[in-house]
Amino acid sequence: MNQPVLPAAVELDADGPLYAARKQVYPQSVSGTFRRIKWGLMAFCLGVYYLLPFVRWDRGLGAPSQAVLVDLPNSRFYFFFIELWPQEVYYFTGLLIVAAIALFLMNSLGGRIWCGYLCPQTVWTDLFYAVERMVEGDRRERMQKAAARGTMKLERFAEITLKHSIWLLIAWWTGGAWVLYFNDAPTLVQELVTFQAPMLAYIWIAILTATTYLLAGFMREQVCVYMCPWPRIQAALTDEWALNVTYKYDRGEKRTSLKKASELRAHGEAAGDCIDCYQCVAVCPTGIDIRDGAQLECIQCGLCIDACDTVMKKVGREPRLIGYDNDINIQRRQAGKPPIYRIVRPRTLVYSAMIAGVGAIMLYALLTRSLLDVNVLHDRNPVAVRLSDGSIRNAYTVRFLNKRAFDRVVAIDIDGPNNATVHVVGADSVTPDRPMIILGRDATTELRVLVTAPSEDNLEKSIPVKFRVTDIGLGEIASATDNFVSP
Structure with missing residues (x-):
């Protein structure tokens, strides 16, 4: 089979590196x-x-x-x-x-x-x-x-x-x-x-x-x-108003040494404040030159600001040649206008409102959450059983969650089927008509609950049933719903 021939413009250099080799970075210590x-x-x-x-x-x-x-x-x-x-x-x-x-x-x-x-x-x-x-x-x-x-x-x-x-x-x-x-x-x-x-x-x-x-x-x-x-x-995500570590080229250019800058100014020529000392590069933990503009590698740690301020102080010039600024202010200074900052703007207001809204919802949910919970799962096989006396029985797996650090007694009631009775399998109750059980502290308790009701009083094929669990001592109530069905 003939191999396709790549055009000269797209031929691959088999000997070239697949990626750029890392350049070792030696950041210098700085104070500020x-x-x-x-x-x-x-x-x-x-x-x-x-x-x-x-x-x-x-x-x-x-x-x-x-x-x-x-x-x-x-x-x-x-x-x-x-x-x-x-x-x-x-x-x-x-x-x-x-x-x-x-x-x-x-x-x-x-x-x-x-x-x-x-x-x-x-x-x-x-x-x-x-x-x-x-x-x-x-x-x-x-x-x-x-x-x-x-x-x-x-x-x-x-x-x-x-x-x-x-x-x-x-x-x-x-x-x-x-x-x-x-x-x-x-x-x-x-x-x-x-x-x-x-x-x-x-x-x-x-x-x-x-x-x-x-x-x-x-x-x-x-x-x-x-x-x-x-x-x-x-x-x-950034916009033109965000404050980024910025080299103020409107003030720093033309770059030249301290001695050369003095000579240029003496002849009436323009010279920037940057003396090209490369201290901003020496202290950068990623090894970039912030004077080249915004770069992906810049983590905006501000160490170049400290280094530049130290140099500016030594040469008797105004600090913050590098500082947190935006491009709009550079353009305004070049036009002879004062800098402006917009910390409060639609973007920051929307973000702040979203944080406050989600935080308020979480705080409300935390303060109002119930420390007693109940979940109900209906048996699937069989869904319902008709007893010898004609009554209908449904079985449920009920899970109780006691989130408090102490044991408590709860009563189980149901709403839905007429004249229904509740029986908790394997749990002793103080009263036969209203089961009361003990829930262990900070634990989940799973029990099998039988609900029995006369068929003549419950003719519907499916009746909503509500399990209501009440803490006898504290009065806390939790509930869960399911269905009571006929065979």
């Missing part, structure tokens, strides 16, 4: 407003993540005392005073909706501020960079040591060993902290240390240790550029 914000948020986020499993919360005798706990064996989620059951998974749906809209709101206000300050990849990568600088030195020292990689000395070997040991320790504790949310933290720590913990815990710790070590230690900016979908989504 945004660096301090990042340090503070890093300490807060990591402190919450690592320490929250050890916070205690008293829920009464027999209940778990961990403030935040995902209790998989008992199908419960505890968050301080809130206890959620599997039937209440809609709360998590609401939280996901609120989180997504909050991300959209942050984007409409300040671009990728989530990526620059709060994203776990950014937080852990920042921590790993701090360890790297502490052990190996700042940007210049690390670049020199990387260039001399072929001549490994004992001191260099010790630095590399120490750095990776600290990285692995951080990654190990990251994985260990995660599994603590699924069991009582002090107990599980003791079991892990004495090698008595479940094998599944060790497996998950190993997986999360490896992923943290690889993502924060080696892949770093590649996760943001290639793996994460949010930069593409964010670029489609």
Whole structure:
């Protein structure tokens, strides 16, 4: 068979690379407003993540005392005073909706501020960079040591060993902290240390240790550029009023050295404030030049703002040559108009209203939710039975949910069939005509319930039946409906 011949314009280069090779990034340390914000948020986020499993919360005798706990064996989620059951998974749906809209709101206000300050990849990568600088030195020292990689000395070997040991320790504790949310933290720590913990815990710790070590230690900016979908989504959602980290080229151009700028101004020629020092590039964790305009790789962490402000202060020029701004203001400044900012606009109002609306619905549902619930399932085979005296009997599987932390007595009543009687199979009742049963605390109780009614009083083929469960002590009522049918 003859192979198709590709035109010269579309011939494939078999020897060319399939993708661009990674360029190693060596971010330089920097100090300033945004660096301090990042340090503070890093300490807060990591402190919450690592320490929250050890916070205690008293829920009464027999209940778990961990403030935040995902209790998989008992199908419960505890968050301080809130206890959620599997039937209440809609709360998590609401939280996901609120989180997504909050991300959209942050984007409409300040671009990728989530990526620059709060994203776990950014937080852990920042921590790993701090360890790297502490052990190996700042940007210049690390670049020199990387260039001399072929001549490994004992001191260099010790630095590399120490750095990776600290990285692995951080990654190990990251994985260990995660599994603590699924069991009582002090107990599980003791079991892990004495090698008595479940094998599944060790497996998950190993997986999360490896992923943290690889993502924060080696892949770093590649996760943001290639793996994460949010930069593409964010670029489609942003508008001209969103505040992004921006190089104010109306003020910075023409770029030239400090000495050359003085000479140009002395001759009456225009010169920008940018002295082309490349400090904004040196501190960037993704290695880009913000002066080239908006770029997919920019996580808008603000470190280039701190670096530029430091340089501007040294040369005696106004700070914020790089800052959070929008393109509209650049155009207005070029036209001699003052800058304007629109934080409150239809987009931000709609997002805020959606967050408030979903949050209000969830709060109302949480405050008004019933702690007593009942579900009814009608038997299918047979659907109904005619007894020897002519009466009709239907059988149901009734599931009771007692979400309180104590036992309680409930009475079962039915509405629907005329002159019907109720019998609970295998459960003792105080009164024969109105079954009363005990529901265990924080538990699901499943019982078989028989409903019998005279056929002459119930001639319809199908009659709606309502099961009403009443807490004798508290007066709480829960109900469920089904049908009472004839054979």
